[in-house]
Amino acid sequence: MAVWNLIKGKWGNPRTSVAPIRTDASTHSLQTVTYEHHEIHGGSHFFAEHGFDLSAADYMDVIITTPDTTKWSHITYELECEDETLWMIYEGGTVLTAGTTVTAINNNRNSSKTAGTTVTYVQGENEATTATYTSTASATRLALGTVASFKAGGNTTRDHEIVLKQNETYVFRAIATSAGWVSFNAEWYEHTDKD
16 A cells, blocks of 8 residues: 655555555544554564562662763653652662663563663662662652552552653662561663754
């Protein structure tokens, strides 16, 4: 099937031509996908998640490091907690002891592309132990909050993406008020600005 190429002004192959805008046959509504969804189809959208069984006053650090390229990471996240938990996000943290790698998974399971952004984690029994793994002394705190304890647990999410700085280290930290599970999920796409 040939389609009209708006740029060239002639009929052409639908794989190499600009296709006409289509609407749903039943409702005549315009059918689109979000940009984030488009990045999934392009193989540039990833996720990483990990769960931690924390004792009271345990620290959990998820360290996200961006590459020194202009392909920037646009990230959203979710933190779920079994019990009341303090959380914070730091920009400019320093990794003192390498953590355990969390594999970034491509949301397009047919794509062989890999993430440039890396994710690791460390778990410390207290603030002093955690400070031997990750330093936030000279970092900028971007966010701080608590996840309240509910009958079925609680969570905090950020639906609007943060565009992370290139060549930067971010520390997503959770401190358990009492023993319980904490899980962290990050989703991001890697995109180079067109202009």
